[in-house]
Amino acid sequence: MIDWARVDDLRAEVGADSFDEIVTLFLQETDQVVMRLPSLTAAGSLEHDLHFLKGSALNLGFVRLAEVCQTADNRPADVALDTVISIYYQSRAAFVAQLKASVA
Secondary structure, eight states, X not given: OBOHHHHHHHHHHHOHHHHXXXXXXXXXXXXXXXXXXXXOOSHHHHHHHXXXXXXXXXXXXXXXXXXXXXXXHHOGGGOOHHHXXXXXXXXXXXXXXXXXXXXX
């Protein structure tokens, strides 16, 4: 679900302080996008938000979310938004739990 090697690489690339800022910004922005997905009616808006989620997910190692969003990029009519949302929240929970465990 999470590519922890990617997370470790990002942390090493940007440093611990910048990493924390990136994570905070990522979670804030992706939470907002995921919350508005069910209310989107314009196909272009949905495609834009799914593309944003895919790129963000790849940057922070949310592999499964990126895969689902990639499928949506290729076949937008086949996307199940409840699946995207569920995978996001599962990935988010696993990510946050692991980050908290590594700090403790």
